Amino acid sequence: MLRLSIARGPAFTKLPRSRRTVTALAVTVMVVAGSAIAAGPALAQDSGQAPTAAQLAAIRKLAAAAQAELAAGARRLDAAQARQRQLAAQAAAATAQARRAEQRLAALQEQIAGFAGSMYEHPTSDVVTEVIAGGDLQRALQATTLLTIASGSHLAVLREASATRTELAQAQLRAAQAAAAAAAVQASIQRQVAALRDAAAKAAQRLEAAQKAYAAEQARIAAARAAAARAAAEKAARERAAREAALRDAIVAPPPCDVQGPYPPGPWGGYANGLIPASALCPIIGGGLLRPDAAVAFNRMTQAYRQAFGTYLCVNASYRPYADQVRLFRIQPSLSAVPGTSNHGWGEAVDLGCGVQNYGSPQFRWMVAHAGEFGWVHPAWANHSPFEPWHWEFGYISDGDTGT
Known part of the structure; x- marks a missing residue:
């Protein structure tokens, strides 16, 4: 599984911790997805085969599903965090209200204590006794009035104290409820983070499995193609060996050919390059067709070559x-003439093997020494641009645009 170290920049560290966790998980899964997708072209380049549409679609589908799953989880976490902040604010407000209620209650309790002390020091029974004993009625009346006022004030204080106690209890209850709700939301966030971690791990595992399966399939395709190429090369080698053996064991009479010449270099007979009918060409020993005069000269040259090497x-x-020029140019543009310009298309060139293709070999040196006797030449361009020791032309040395 691929991993990524996330830079702890200012913008990242300002995120809530749970949000940073989700971001890290999302980036991890996206990196694994990217590696799985990017591996497709890389593996294809190594194996020579482009990835199939089905393989890429399957990998992209896994990556998209994992990313969508994490994005949905991130949105749920955002909502839960907003709710947690709201509950925390409510708990803080309720706590502040309870603190103010406690302060008011403490002040009221001091007033009540003062009232109790005053009643103890100046009990109301003294006033009543003074009235009954025929004392100063005016002073007793004033004292009674003050007592009534004081009693009413005491009662208001007591009522306020009772209401404050109720308010304090309610505020404390709200604070406890908000704190409990915030704790529940925090627990929910932790569960969601754990679930996202699990989802990220499973998504990464799925993507890694897809990548391994893709790599295995590409390796299988590459191995199959390599085996097919080896089989084709071995078959071609066997056929070439059989052909060479047949040529060594048999003296082939030159095929009949009606030479109408003389023929000018390049275009002849009113035909277009590569569109010459077989009836206008002549067969050569070793297989193939050439312009009639080139075919006769080649057959004489290959018979002389056989006397030197025992084979044609x-x-x-x-x-x-x-059509073959177009196909070859598409496969090997650097070693092929532009279709419609090749001397092969005029029937005036051959590519030789069995040692001639190796520059400096005895077979190549024989051709250099004797091909001109039969009107065949190795063009100068074939010695360097491009290097083609196997390419020989009849009658003249061409320029570099009409070679292979």
């Missing part, structure tokens, strides 16, 4: 139809 020249290419 191996022909890998001769006249090349236009």
